[in-house]
Amino acid sequence: MAETITIGKALNHGLRRSLEEDSKVVIMGEDVGKLGGVFRITDGLQKDFGEDRVIDTPLAEAGIVGTAVGLAIRGYRPVCEIQFDGFVFPAYNQIVAQVAKMFYRSKGNVRLPIVIRIPFGGGIGAVEHHSESPEAYFSHTPGLKVVTCSNPSDAYWMIQQAIRSDDPIVFFEPKRRYWEKGEVALDADLSGADPLHQARVAREGTDVTLLSYGPMVRTALDAATAAAEDGRNLEVIDLRSLSPVDYETIYASVRKTGRAVVVHEAPGNIGLGAELAARITEQCFYSLEAPVLRVTGYDIPYPAARVEEEYLPDLDRVLDAVDRSFGW
C-alpha cells in the first residue's frame, strides 16, 4: 500500500524496518534517542528498540564514527548520524583514514558495514556550519561510497539498501527537502527497488541534460517545467549515487541531447561537476553541441542566511545556463 509521506518520515520508516529486520543494526549519534534527532529522523526508534539499539552518544563526532568502526569489527551494522554537514569534520580522520581504508588494509578480511548519515545543503536560514555540501571530499576518497536521495521513495529504499550493503556508505540527506511529500510503497519488497548506485531519469527530455542530485533535483525539475513553457524539452537526471557515479545513464542521455548542465550547491571549484564535465567530454565528445556547463555554489564559505538565496543555484540560474548552452 502506498502512502504519501515526507522524506523525513520515509527515512524514519526505512530505519525502523532495518532495525526490525536485522538485530545487528544500531543507530548512534547525538540526540538520536529520546529527542529523535534534531530533525526527528529517528523519532520513536529508541522507545521501540531500546537504548542499546538507538544510542545517544557523547558529543564527539570522531567518537561516534571511531566507535562505530569497533562495533562493525564486532559484527554490528552501525548507522551513524552526524547532526549537520559542517559538524562532520571532527570525524573526518576516522571516515577517511579508517572507515574508507580498513577493507583494503586488511586485504578484505575486515568489513565495515557502516552508514554515515549527514543532513546536507542550505536553504533553511541557518547559522554557519549548518548549510554545507561536503560531498566532494568523500566522493574523492577511495573506499567510501556516497549516495544521496531526492524524494521520499528513494529515501525509504536507499537507506535500507545502504544499511544492507557491506560497503561503508556516506548517506547525504537533503535537509531542506525533509518536509517534501511523495508516495512510498512502504510494504513493498526491497528487491524491487532500483539498485543503490544507479542513476534515475527523473524527467525525460530531448534538448538538454540537467545533472543534479539531492536537494537540487527539485530545482532542476522546476527548471524543466519552466523551460517547457518556452518550448525546450529538458531531461533531468538524479545521480543518486555520487561515488560511484552511474556514468552509463549520463552518457546515454548526453548522446541523445548533445548538451549537459550540472547543478549542485557545493562550490564549483574541484567539485563533482568538474569530474562530470571531464568524463562527459571524454566519452561524448562527438555528441556535444556545447561545452558542459556548471551551475553551482560560489567559491566562498557558505554565506550568511540573508543572502543564501543568491548563493544557491535556483531556477533562473539553471535556465540561464540552458540558454548559454544553446547560444554556443
Next chain:
Amino acid sequence: MANGESTAGSDAPAGGFVQLLTPDGERVDSVTTADGTTYSVDFTDDEYRELYRDLVTVRRLDAEATALQRQGELGIWASLLGQEAAQVGSGRAMRPQDMAFPTYREHGVLYTRGIDPIMPFGLFRGVDQGGWDANEHRFNGYTIVIGSQTLHATGYAMGVTMDGKTGTPDGEAVIAYFGDGATSQGEVNEAFVWAGVFNAPMVFFCQNNQYAISEPLERQTRIPLYRRAAGYGFPGVRIDGNDVLASFAVTRAALDNARNGQGPTLIEAYTYRMGAHTSSDDPTRYRIASEVESWKAKDPISRLRAFLSKQQLADDGFFDEVDEAAKTLALDLRERVLSMPDPQPVSMFDHVYPNGSPELDAQRAQFAEYHASFEGSDH
C-alpha cells in the same frame, strides 16, 4: 623534575609505580596501591622461565628486523627495544577470548598472542598494508594514525557488552595499546569518555616510552599520565614498564575487572624507547647518551635473568639454549622475509570495496591492458 615525571601522586604506591621485580632482580612480594588494590604474581618456575624466553625472543626478532631494514630489505621498522616487558607482560595477561588493538610497535604483544611473527612484515617490507584477519587472531591491524585505534577498541568493547559477554569470569575484555604522544590526541580522550560513560570492558595500555619521536613527555602532559584516568572516572595505575611481572599482574587484574563488568582501567607502563622512533629517526638530535645509559641499568631482560640466576631457576645452559632458539627463529624469519614475493601490480585494485565498483573494474581493466601492451617489448 619535569612535568609528567612526578612520582608524587597521592594515589601512587611507594616508588611511584607498581614494581614486582627490581632492576637488580629482587622480587617484591606484592604491592598495594593507595586504593587498596594488591598486585602480585604466582608463577611456577616454568612460567618464569617462559617469560624470560618471550622477552629474549621478541628482542632477538626485533634486532633481526632492524638489521633487515639496514640492509634495505624493509622500508622502515619501528623497534620495540626496551619495551619488551611492557608488551610481553600485558600480552601474556590476555586470555584467549580477549581482543587487542595495537599500534605499529606491538610486535611483542603479537608474539605472545601466538601469532606467527612474520605477520606484520608485509607492511614494513611494503608488499601489503598489513592484511590480516583481526577476528581470527584476536589482534587488530597495526594502526598508524596515532590514537585512532583506541576508539575502535572502545566501540568493540561496547559490542562485547551488547552481546552480553561481560559480567562473568569467562567474559571478554579488550585492550588498546598507545603511547605517551597519543594521550594528547582528541580521539584518545574521546575514547576515555566513551569507555567511561558506557562502562566498556576496556584496558587502556599506555606505553610511556618518554618520547613522541623527538618530543619529550613534558610536551604532552603536566601531570603523570595515569592520573588522567581520574578525570574520566576510572582507575589509573602506573607500573614499572620494564618489569614484566608488574605488567602481567596489573594488566591481568585490569582485564579481569573489565570482563567482570567493572569497566575500564588506564595503565601507564613507565618505560623507555631504547632505540629510535623508527629506522628513519636519529635520536641523538634530541636526547643525551647519559639518559639512555641510565635506562640500560633498568633493562627488562637482565633483571629477570638476574632473578632466575639468584633463585637458581636457570643456569647458563638454559640461557644459551634460549638465545640459540631465538636466533633460529630470527634466521627463519629473515629467510621468509627475503622470500616474500612482490605483489602483482594489478592486485593494487583488489579489496577497495566489498561489493566492488564498475568504475574501478574499468580502471583495473585499462591498467591490465596498458601493461599487456608492453609484453614482448624491451620496455
